[in-house]
Amino acid sequence: MTDDIEHRAALLLAALRAEGQAEYPTDAAVTARVAQAAALAGRAVLQVHDADRTQAVVRLGWPAGNAPNEDHLGSQLPPPLSRVVRLVFAVCLRAAWPDPSLPPYPGHVFDADLVAQTCLDLGARADRIGAALDRVLPGHGLIAGTGAQAHLGPAVAALPGPVKAALRRGHHLLPRFASDSAQPRAEAPVSPSADLTAPDQPPPSASLQVARSLVTALETAHGPLTSREVGALADPGTRAQVEELLAGMGRCLVRTPSGTWTTGYPDDIAAELSAAGVGALSSAERAVLALVLVHTVALPRALGRHPHDQWDSRRHPVTVTELARNRALAQTAIRQALRSLRAAGMVDTAGPGNFVPGPALQRLSPARVGALWEDLIIAGRPNGHLARTILERRAAEGAAPTHQESP
Numbered sequence: 001m002t003d004d005i006e007h008r009a010a011l012l013l014a015a016l017r018a019e020g021q022a023e024y025p026t027d028a029a030v031t032a033r034v035a036q037a038a039a040l041a042g043r044a045v046l047q048v049h050d051a052d053r054t055q056a057v058v059r060l061g062w063p064a065g066n067a068p069n070e071d072h073l074g075s076q077l078p079p080p081l082s083r084v085v086r087l088v089f090a091v092c093l094r095a096a097w098p099d100p101s102l103p104p105y106p107g108h109v110f111d112a113d114l115v116a117q118t119c120l121d122l123g124a125r126a127d128r129i130g131a132a133l134d135r136v137l138p139g140h141g142l143i144a145g146t147g148a149q150a151h152l153g154p155a156v157a158a159l160p161g162p163v164k165a166a167l168r169r170g171h172h173l174l175p176r177f178a179s180d181s182a183q184p185r186a187e188a189p190v191s192p193s194a195d196l197t198a199p200d201q202p203p204p205s206a207s208l209q210v211a212r213s214l215v216t217a218l219e220t221a222h223g224p225l226t227s228r229e230v231g232a233l234a235d236p237g238t239r240a241q242v243e244e245l246l247a248g249m250g251r252c253l254v255r256t257p258s259g260t261w262t263t264g265y266p267d268d269i270a271a272e273l274s275a276a277g278v279g280a281l282s283s284a285e286r287a288v289l290a291l292v293l294v295h296t297v298a299l300p301r302a303l304g305r306h307p308h309d310q311w312d313s314r315r316h317p318v319t320v321t322e323l324a325r326n327r328a329l330a331q332t333a334i335r336q337a338l339r340s341l342r343a344a345g346m347v348d349t350a351g352p353g354n355f356v357p358g359p360a361l362q363r364l365s366p367a368r369v370g371a372l373w374e375d376l377i378i379a380g381r382p383n384g385h386l387a388r389t390i391l392e393r394r395a396a397e398g399a400a401p402t403h404q405e406s407p
Contacts, residue, residue, distance in 0.1 A: 006248070009033035014250025014269045016060050017219075018279025020141050021048070021154060024056035034058070037248030042066040042212035048105075048154040059141075059158045066212060067160030068220040075229070076221035076359075081136070084124050088132040091115045091175050092143050093167070096152045100171035104164060105157040112150040122175060139343065211241040215263075218242075219251070222345065223359030224260035233261055256362050258312070264363035281341075284329065288337035290379050291323050292347055296356050298376055311361040311369070317354035 008030050015022045024047055025031045035045045044061040062068075070077065081089070092115055096107030112133055119129045133150075137143045141155030159167075204212065210232055217225060232238045233253075243253050246263060254264045265273065273279055281289065293311060295318035300306035306313050320338070324331045338355060341347035345360030364372065378387045 005029050005033050006037075009037055010248060010250035011269060011272060012058075012250075013037060013060075013248075014265060014273060015278045016058065017249070017251065018273055021057045021059045024058050039063070040208075041215050041245040041249050043249075046154075046158050048157050057154060059154055061158040062160040064161050066216060067162060068216050073217055073221045073225075076223045076225055078220065078222045081140075082128075084119075084128040085132045085136050087122065087124055087175070088115065088119055088129055089137055089142055091118050092137070092150070092152070093156075094171075094174035094176065097171075100168045104159075104167065105152055105154070107152045107156075109145075109149055109151050111148055112145065113148045115150075118175065135339075136343075139340075207238065207241060211238060211245055214238070214242050215245050215249075218253070218261060218263045221262070224254075224256050224258075224262040224362050226260050230261050252365075254363055254365065256312075260362075262359075262363050264365055264368075267365055267367050270365070270368060281344075281346075282337070284333050285337045285340055287326075287329060288323065288334055289341055289346055290376060291326060291329075292318055292341075292355055293357060293372075293376060294380070295322060311357040311364070311372070312359075314348075314350050314356045317350045317356045319353050319355070323355075 005027075008025075008027070012022055012025060012030065012034055025034065038045045038060065042063070043066075044063045046059045046061045047056050048059055049056050080086075092110065092112075093104065095110035095115060097104045098108070116126070116129050116133060120126060133143070138153065141153040143150050144153040145151050214230055214232060217230060227234065233242065239253070246252055247266075250265065250269045251263050252266045254262045256262060264270075296316050297306060297311055297313050300313065300316040306316065320331060320334055323329070323334050329337075338347055342349070342358065344358070346358045348356050348358040350356045374390045377384075378390060381387055
């Protein structure tokens with residue numbers, strides 16, 4: 001029973017990693033284990049009541065003193081949101097959070113059309129404003145709502161304490177509306193405040209603090225970290241402690257072929273998430289990712305220009321024009337899929353307009369790397385002998401169809 005509870009808790013925490021939030025667990029034992037595993041790894045579990053949901057959701061947050069910073073991440077700082085997206089979010093924040101003495105979440109309902117007009121007046125382009133309001137900010141959980149009525153999203157509740165403090169200090173710098181009289185006033189909050197759910201924990205030992213900082217760095221870095229950046233992993237005891245903390249979160253330590261370090265999903269957790277469709281890419285995203293990998297890795301490897309079977313080559317980038325030669329996909333759909341894949345770290349850029357495999361693909365285990373090569377073989381020649389052999393073997397093994405999940 002205990003093992004089942006630990007597995008269900010790890011699976012839920014892995015789903016949070018993949019999708020950002022999940023329904024609040026109804027099993028009290030699982031809830032307690034989720035909070036305990038997260039706290040051990042230096043995270044917090046937030047219970048958030050979203051206005052668009054009839055029940056609570058959970059998200060991962062950061063307890064005081066453990067939020068990632070530049071010292072944790074070395075050279076692999078995650079790419080920031082674009083300037084226009086930051087501007088749009090700043091206007092949304094000012095609209096929903098007029099009083100900095102109160103918590104920013106949940107805030108007040110605001111008019112998304114007025115936000116767009118304010119950003120236009122500030123010189124932003126209409127298409128980029130629309131993309132930020134319709135896709136980017138909702139995708140990050142920073143805003144939510146339907147139509148013109150919007151409100152802050154649950155990700156705002158999970159912002160680290162230092163970020164909230166900085167926003168409060170700089171509240172007077174947030175962009176003002178062109179006409180404050182048009183802003184909705186003094187409405188009831190769209191949802192109750194978030195509650196932190198964490199068990200009582202003894203003060204962490206020095207070794208646990210080191211292991212937590214390593215987990216934070218590995219989980220939040222944009223790409224794999226070098227042995228110099230995570231030198232403490234050279235100690236077997238520290239490495240075992242990191243692996244134990246990650247296992248409780250439904251994650252595992254990954255050593256890349258080049259000797260760098262990152263994290264990923266254990267194969268059993270990855271299989272369950274994939275079977276449930278958690279974190280799965282859309283059909284267009286899968287098609288575009290497959291095309292990127294074919295052009296940047298598979299074809300160069302077949303021509304002898306790429307000798308290994310890993311997905312980290314940056315020497316043979318592909319352009320949108322080349323991808324659009326596959327006439328089953330319009331350029332608009334390709335560009336939209338590339339934006340989503342870049343946000344997930346599955347595609348990266350090597351100069352303007354040149355796309356290469358992203359750092360998230362280095363989080364795949366050897367078994368998942370092999371399965372991805374097989375998927376490409378099946379996609380490229382589904383009626384070929386090798387594809388039939390792969391499908392027959394998977395059917396005999398009882399393998400479910402793969403739906404590439406975000407690493």
